[in-house]
Amino acid sequence: MSDEHFQVYNDMKEFIGFTAEDEVRLQALGPVFAKHGPGITDRFYDSLQAYPKTAKIVEGRVEALKSTHKQWMTELFAGEYGRPFFDRQYVIGQVHVVNNINPEFVEAVTSTLRTFGRLAVFEEMGSNDDAGLHSDSLAKILDLALMTINLAYADERIDRMSNVTGMSRRLIENLIKRGAKK
Numbered sequence: 032m033s034d035e036h037f038q039v040y041n042d043m044k045e046f047i048g049f050t051a052e053d054e055v056r057l058q059a060l061g062p063v064f065a066k067h068g069p070g071i072t073d074r075f076y077d078s079l080q081a082y083p084k085t086a087k088i089v090e091g092r093v094e095a096l097k098s099t100h101k102q103w104m105t106e107l108f109a110g111e112y113g114r115p116f117f118d119r120q121y122v123i124g125q126v127h128v129v130n131n132i133n134p135e136f137v138e139a140v141t142s143t144l145r146t147f148g149r150l151a152v153f154e155e156m157g158s159n160d161d162a163g164l165h166s167d168s169l170a171k172i173l174d175l176a177l178m179t180i181n182l183a184y185a186d187e188r189i190d191r192m193s194n195v196t197g198m199s200r201r202l203i204e205n206l207i208k209r210g211a212k213k
């Protein structure tokens with residue numbers, strides 16, 4: 032979890048316009064997800080169990096994983112989106128890499144969270160502009176969490192190449208950059 036990556040995270044916050052108002056809205060959504068979060072978690076674990084590639088990964092530990100996931104969801108609405116939040120998402124990325132979970136599955140779950148999260152917000156707040164703003168804040172924090180998890184995936188790929196080849200990370204990164212030049 033480098034300071035450089037934390038800077039990227041902060042730049043992305045600025046880029047997508049994640050402000051103090053989003054933080055307030057996310058905290059206000061706490062009770063909505065205390066109610067709907069467990070159902071949303073159950074739903075996507077049903078999907079993971081129904082899909083052979085992911086079913087193998089979660090086999091025998093679904094209940095433990097659900098409980099970890101529910102805890103993570105609670106933290107999304109705790110109102111803290113600085114360095115500790117960033118570090119936590121990065122570690123989550125590393126844990127998924129170590130467990131050989133392809134990043135597209137984490138992205139697919141995030142998509143499910145966006146869809147059902149939005150429905151939960153509208154169900155509790157009604158179909159109005161304010162609910163729309165709360166739903167946008169939810170989408171932003173899910174995207175920031177995903178961006179951070181993806182940074183960990185990208186790092187791990189370079190670390191693995193570095194371990195196998197003995198080349199430094201800097202050299203590998205330079206080679207990747209050179210490979211892009213025509």
Ligand code: HEM
Binds near residue numbers: 085103123126132
């Ligand atoms: C947005 C998507 C996801 C989130 C937020 C999430 C969240 C988490 C968290 C918080 C942990 C615990 C990390 C720690 O030990 O510090 C974890 C571990 C894990 N997750 Fe996920 N997860 C996601 C997607 C997935 C998917 C798609 C799979 C399987 C296909 C999966 C399988 C696992 C496994 C196997 C572990 C490791 C459990 C262990 O170490 O025993 N997760 N996840």
